[in-house]
Amino acid sequence: MKKRPAIKTDLFADCQQREKIDKLGDPLVEIEGAIDLEALALEVDRMAPRSVSLQGGRPPFPAETMVRILVLKRLYNLSDEQMEYQLLDRMSYKRFCGLAQAANIPDRTTVWVFENRIGEAGAKAIFDGLSAQLLKKGFIARGGQIIDATRVPAPRQHFTKDAKEPLNEDAMPADWKPVKRRQKHGKSHYGYKLTVNVDKRYKFIRKIVTDTTSTHDSQHFEAVMDPANTSREVFADRGYPCEEREAWLKANGYRNKPLSEAQQRRNHGIAKTRACVEHVFAAIAQMGGKLIRTIGQARANFAMTMMAACYNLKRLAFFQRVGIVPA
Numbered sequence: 001m002k003k004r005p006a007i008k009t010d011l012f013a014d015c016q017q018r019e020k021i022d023k024l025g026d027p028l029v030e031i032e033g034a035i036d037l038e039a040l041a042l043e044v045d046r047m048a049p050r051s052v053s054l055q056g057g058r059p060p061f062p063a064e065t066m067v068r069i070l071v072l073k074r075l076y077n078l079s080d081e082q083m084e085y086q087l088l089d090r091m092s093y094k095r096f097c098g099l100a101q102a103a104n105i106p107d108r109t110t111v112w113v114f115e116n117r118i119g120e121a122g123a124k125a126i127f128d129g130l131s132a133q134l135l136k137k138g139f140i141a142r143g144g145q146i147i148d149a150t151r152v153p154a155p156r157q158h159f160t161k162d163a164k165e166p167l168n169e170d171a172m173p174a175d176w177k178p179v180k181r182r183q184k185h186g187k188s189h190y191g192y193k194l195t196v197n198v199d200k201r202y203k204f205i206r207k208i209v210t211d212t213t214s215t216h217d218s219q220h221f222e223a224v225m226d227p228a229n230t231s232r233e234v235f236a237d238r239g240y241p242c243e244e245r246e247a248w249l250k251a252n253g254y255r256n257k258p259l260s261e262a263q264q265r266r267n268h269g270i271a272k273t274r275a276c277v278e279h280v281f282a283a284i285a286q287m288g289g290k291l292i293r294t295i296g297q298a299r300a301n302f303a304m305t306m307m308a309a310c311y312n313l314k315r316l317a318f319f320q321r322v323g324i325v326p327a
Contacts, residue, residue, distance in 0.1 A: 014091065021092060027317070028096040031071070034317040040129045041067045047125040048118040061106050066114045067126065068097045069106060074306040075314065077288025080108035120298060123305035127208070130309050134204060134316065138326030143200035144233030145226050147240065148277040149217040150284075152304055153291045154191035192292070192300045195220040196308065198277050199229055202326075204315060205280065205308045210301045222248070235276075284311050 010016065022029065041064035050060065072093055073083050086093050087105045094100045106114075118125075193215060197207035206229070209220040218240050225234075232254045284290055284307050292303040319325075 018091060018095070026092055028072075028092055030317040030321055031075075031313060032096060034320045035130060035133055035313055037068055037071075038064050039133070040064075040126050043125040043129040044118055044122045048122040050117070061110065061114075062098075065097050065099065066106065066111070069111060070115070070126075070306060071310060071313065072096065073111070074303075074310040075287050077291070079293055080111045083111055084108045115302065120301045120305065123302045123309070127305050127309040127312075130312055131206070134312065137316075139202050139204060139316070139319075140326070141199035141204070141206050141226055141229040142202065142231065142327075143229075144231040144235060145206070145229045146198045146200055146235040146277045147195070147221060147224055148198075148237065148281075149193050149195040149220065150281045150290070151213050152192045152194055152300070152307075154300065155293065155295060156190050192297075192304060193217070194304045194307065195224055196277065196280065197224040197226050198280050199226070200231070200233075200235070200276065202315075202319075203276060203280060204312050208305065208308045210297075210304045212297070225254075280311065283314070284308075287311070287314070 041062070044067055045063050050063070069083060069087070072078070072086075073080075076086075078086060084105070084107050087097065087099065091100070094102070094105075099105055191213050193211045193213045195209040195211070195217065196205045198204065199206055206226045207224040209223045211220065221236070221240050234249060234254050281290075287307070287310060290307070292300055294300055294303060
């Protein structure tokens with residue numbers, strides 16, 4: 001008796017596989033339903049308008065399509081080359097970007113050019129537009145604000161022989177760009193720093209500041225304060241308090257939240273993982289890692305702003321999936 005093969009061919013196999021993906025639960029469908037991506041694209045075009053070529057040429061891809069591609073790229077921490085490949089390979093990516101029936105797919109150069117066109121202003125427009133939609137849905141900042149910073153690794157510098165000599169003496173070569181290293185616990189860390197303000201109730205990122213890793217965490221405290229939070233309580237670790245800051249908080253109506261004795265004992269046991277803000281950083285790290293593949297402050301600012309925006313987008317989709325609604 002002839003054995004039947006397990007693999008069956010079908011002209012409608014793509015449709016059947018797409019239906020099965022929907023039944024299993026496509027996370028990109030949840031994200032698409034959680035936010036108005038068209039409105040974000042309009043904000044990007046308003047902040048970073050597209051230049052008009054008088055010589056014609058190939059029509060550009062819609063801004064919404066490119067914003068969706070940037071969201072995918074940051075959610076999974078993909079390079080431009082990998083983004084191009086995944087758009088060609090994954091039906092869920094193509095469907096999310098509206099390219100399921102498209103004969104032409106944006107290549108790596110198209111993605112790179114769009115990022116450079118919108119720059120930091122475009123990334124901030126996405127973050128601010130998403131924050132505005134959170135407020136419209138009723139997710140206002142509640143319960144107090146938690147402030148902390150995280151290091152974002154970047155490609156390491158390749159040291160020349162001349163550069164190693166001042167490094168061994170704890171100095172920085174004069175021709176280095178501002179990225180850079182910071183000594184902590186006897187180790188050098190290279191990259192940038194993302195300081196965030198997270199509301200205690202919903203754990204959405206409300207304010208951000210980006211800088212190099214050599215800048216101390218406490219320098220951005222006032223810049224990330226959120227006056228819209230309904231509570232005046234402020235939570236931060238030991239790196240932030242000082243007499244001048246305590247006076248500023250009191251003068252502006254904020255209340256510092258000291259740890260209780262029980263919390264201090266717990267803090268001693270679990271160290272860095274005590275604060276809720278660490279959950280935010282862990283979620284960002286799960287999106288393919290915090291490493292950025294660029295060099296230069298402007299590109300790093302773009303990448304870190306997109307990190308914060310995509311974290312908020314992913315958390316909003318989670319709230320929608322489990323049925324959490326604002327109180």
